[in-house]
Amino acid sequence: MSRAKRKLEHIEHALSTGQTGNAGFDDIRFVHRSLPDVNVSDISLSTFIGELEISSPIFINAMTGGGGKATEGINQQLAEIAAEVKIPIASGSQMSAIKNESEKPSYEIIRKTNPNGVVFANVGSEATAEQAEACVDMLEADALQVHLNVIQELVMPEGDREFKGALNRIEKIVSKVPVPVIVKEVGYGMGKETAAKLNSIGVPIIDVGGFGGTNFSKIENSRREQSYSFFNEWGIPTAVSIAEVNAQVSHENRGVTILGSGGIKTASHIAKSIALGANAAGMAGTVLKWLQLEGLERTIDRLYDVLEELRMIMTAVGASNIGALQKAPIILLGETKDWLDTRNIS
């Protein structure tokens, strides 16, 4: 099957099969404050992704490009949404544009449509430092995402089977590209061991890309007869993953930014991600679903609603800014608590 066809199938399946799972946010509870001593109008949503200051703690995570006019159209709409709501947008993996010039316009449309916004380029960890730099240049990107997707490759018969040397390549990318590097998972999460490795090579931003949202195992398995169904429930739930990575980077105290993603659907998920230690949260599948099923205007409205709801939650916990929300007391319950207890993370 051609790469372009696979990309279009991913989009189709992401709207159906690929959106089930438990990211663990129901296990997180805020402690209500009856005297929050803050006004809704005082709430500031501004935050930092590395050194990039952004006005709201959400971004549209990597999805597409490289599938001809179809993915170009989706990227154009996603970029319009990002420009309107003033939130960062990540490109889908640009590796196909590195291999094939004719695929570039489907990515470049993001920067064309959103000339002044924050844009993230995207490559896989198989990229060389030169390829990564070319992807940053292609979008005049403000940061570069490097995705880790071992399970997604394993479930595809034509996928990669060689994963040695990725950390070494990422280290070269970090030292070569002129923008901050975000290392991200794609729905399987990262644990403290992975965070420690990324820390050791100076990765400044980690996007946990946890389990509980888009599920590439289910997407890939549903497309073929022979299926590795044991990977359908594989991964570290997003809430757990943020807590694991936060424990590791706080311990090493290197000022690493954590981004929460994987199954982010509501303002409550974003607030809980921040309270667990993230600076911002990424949404991929949910934004795609809104866009495909309800259209561009409604997706913009929904994102504005999410930001307004976030202000309400912050007011209820007495947090006037993102830093204060990160310190808001939370209660951990259920499987999330069991997981973190077993891993000795408090």
Ligand code: FNR
């Ligand atoms: C993705 N994702 C993704 N990630 C990446 O780094 N490069 C890519 O090219 C893609 N492609 C892609 C296509 C489609 C259709 C979807 C839905 C997702 C993964 C994405 O950025 C994110 O990490 C996961 O989808 C988990 O977040 P959600 O979807 O649960 O919010």
